[in-house]
Amino acid sequence: MKLKKIIKWSGITVLVVLLLAVIMIFVAYWRSTNDCSRTLQGQLMKAVVYCEYGVVNLKVEDVEKPTPADDQILIRVRAASLNPLDGHFVRGMWLARLMGGGLRKPKNTRLGVDYGGTVEAVGKNVTQFKPGDEVFGARNGSLAQYVCAKADRAACLKPATVTFEEGATIGVAASTALQGLRNHGHVQAGQKVLINGASGGVGTFAVQIAKAMGAEVTGVCRTRNVDLVKSLGADRVIDYTKEDFTKDAQR
Numbered sequence: 001m002k003l004k005k006i007i008k009w010s011g012i013t014v015l016v017v018l019l020l021a022v023i024m025i026f027v028a029y030w031r032s033t034n035d036c037s038r039t040l041q042g043q044l045m046k047a048v049v050y051c052e053y054g055v056v057n058l059k060v061e062d063v064e065k066p067t068p069a070d071d072q073i074l075i076r077v078r079a080a081s082l083n084p085l086d087g088h089f090v091r092g093m094w095l096a097r098l099m100g101g102g103l104r105k106p107k108n109t110r111l112g113v114d115y116g117g118t119v120e121a122v123g124k125n126v127t128q129f130k131p132g133d134e135v136f137g138a139r140n141g142s143l144a145q146y147v148c149a150k151a152d153r154a155a156c157l158k159p160a161t162v163t164f165e166e167g168a169t170i171g172v173a174a175s176t177a178l179q180g181l182r183n184h185g186h187v188q189a190g191q192k193v194l195i196n197g198a199s200g201g202v203g204t205f206a207v208q209i210a211k212a213m214g215a216e217v218t219g220v221c222r223t224r225n226v227d228l229v230k231s232l233g234a235d236r237v238i239d240y241t242k243e244d245f246t247k248d249a250q251r
């Protein structure tokens with residue numbers, strides 16, 4: 001008798017919690033909004049904007065030109081690139097929406113993260129950069145004439161040998177590779193490292209970074225990319241269409 005009561009009340013509690021969760025998601029969905037209807041003020045610039053989810057909703061529009069905060073730099077964007085991540089947000093994939101992208105409408109209406117450009121102005125606490133410096137980095141809304149980035153984490157000085165276009169491919173993919181190898185893998189010189197997906201956006205950086213860390217690098221890719229991965233410095237390349245590295249005796 002007692003057990004029946006417990007099961008009954010547990011069932012009712014679960015149903016109530018589920019109902020509340022559905023109501024909360026429903027309310028959050030309809031309250032989800034963005035800044036698209038706001039009246040523009042001050043200086044304007046052009047940017048790629050999407051007020052609703054969907055690639056068809058991408059437009060080049062006037063938006064407010066950003067002003068750098070004390071710890072930021074204002075960059076005139078010379079080149080910008082897209083990552084798979086940008087596509088996930090524009091298309092409004094549910095994971096992206098639930099991760100804070102905005103349930104019904106995109107919260108952040110601006111496209112792109114990676115950029116290369118020239119410093120136009122610096123905030124009053126910024127000492128690492130000065131106007132005219134050539135930089136690259138990663139900051140939301142990089143497909144625009146200008147972007148503001150935190151000086152200590154979202155911008156690097158661009159070597160003269162790297163073009164703006166090349167610099168604008170580095171941010172997200174290379175920092176993903178660096179975080180994997182350095183922060184999580186703790187790769188040390190002399191260690192053996194296998195890069196699965198060595199010919200991809202992240203993998204091409206991972207091969208080069210692992211080599212620069214002094215590792216012995218094996219890259220995995222398909223036949224047509226074997227030469228590319230070798231050219232990036234891999235000591236050995238496994239063509240996954242011919243060989244299964246999980247069955248290889250080497251580790």
Ligand SMILES: NC(=O)c1ccc[n+]([C@@H]2O[C@H](COP(=O)([O-])OP(=O)(O)OC[C@H]3O[C@@H](n4cnc5c(N)ncnc54)[C@H](OP(=O)(O)O)[C@@H]3O)[C@@H](O)[C@H]2O)c1
Pocket residue numbers: 083084085172173174176196197198199200201202203220221222223225240
């Ligand atoms: N790109 C970014 O900025 C970024 C940032 C964070 C996380 N990620 C994540 O990192 C992963 C890789 O992203 P990515 O942008 O580098 O992708 P990508 O450019 O599409 O590259 C995919 C890689 O996987 C390889 N591959 C495909 N099938 C394979 C198989 N059966 N066995 C071994 N390798 C295979 C491809 O080799 P072939 O082309 O030679 O077939 C290619 O090297 C994804 O999970 C992505 O979500 C990416």
